[in-house]
Amino acid sequence: MPDEQSARLDKVDEKDKNLITVLSKFADDNLTIVRSVSTGLAVVGIVILGRSVKLITKFNAASEIPTRFIERNVSLHGRVCRLTEEGLEVEHIPIHIPVLSRLLVKCQTGATPLQVRLAGVELTAEGRDWLRRQLEPAETPPTVWLKLIRREGDTLHCLVSKGRGLMLSTCLNDELLRQGLARSAPILGLDHRSRVYWRLHKRLMKAELQAERKGRGLWKEESSSLWERVSLTLRESFVGKIWKRLLSFTSRTKDQ
Structure with a gap:
């Protein structure tokens, strides 16, 4: 019995070896076809991945824009x-992939701009x-990065960044x-x-607080009106009245 099992195993191994030999020989004889098929499968895979x-x-x-882009706060170039x-x-x-971009991009008759609002900001005229x-x-339209925050109908609320060279924005x-040119919303x-x-x-609150502390833009007017209110309060307060009486007493003493 052991001899029969060994003989069967030898036959199976021989068949596997023959199959591998046939496949190897076919691959060698048709190397161009194999490479073409491999390249085709790779391209198809990239196309499917790119579309997905x-x-x-x-x-x-x-x-x-996919909902997952909004949820993950993806940045878009525009x-x-x-x-x-x-x-x-x-x-x-969109992101450009040489050669493959033409395969991946769907045919489009025209481009419609996205409606974008600056998230958390209430703009002033200034x-x-x-x-x-x-x-x-200047010569070419400026480009910006849009960090998606939320979507409201046809409008995107984003953090909008403009590049200023050397990977800075x-x-x-x-x-x-x-700069005190807007209010937080x-x-x-x-x-x-x-x-x-x-x-x-x-x-956003930290940025607005900087403008308020330095009296910039909107907060410049606010700070002056605040100082006027404080001055008026001091003049009408108990301390202010005492100060007025002291000045009056001093002036009468000089006259005498």
Whole structure:
């Protein structure tokens, strides 16, 4: 019995070896076909992956952006088209993959800009003028990064950043508040218990507090009116009345 089992195993091994030999010989004889098939499968895999994660999809409306992008606060690159009363119109610039981009991008007849508002910021007229100077196109339209915070209908609420060279950038939301050219606004639609809400709220309040302490922009007027109110209160207070009497007594003493 053991001899019979050994003989059977030898036959099986021989068949496996023959099969491997045949496959190897076929691969050697048809190397070009094998490589072409492998390349084709790789391309198909990348195409499927690219479409599934929206790597290079050009978004023409807020509704086209996947919900997971909003939840994960993904940053999108875009070209500023124009300023509006509420914020910006930005043409989305998708990630470009040489050669494969043409395979992955769906045919599009035109581009529609995204409606963008600066999250947590209430713009003033001076703030709009400042934004216009920052984003005024010279030869080519300026580009910005949009960090997605939330979606409200056809509008995206974002942290908008403008590059200033050498991998540095300026967050326009922060800078507007820091210069006193805007007020912080409630971030509606976000869970007040979420980490994103509190991080953003703390960040914007810190920028606004800097403007208030230094008396910039809006807070320059506020600080002067505050000083006037404090001065008036002191004049009408008990200490103020004593000070007036002391001055009056001093002047009468000099006259005598």
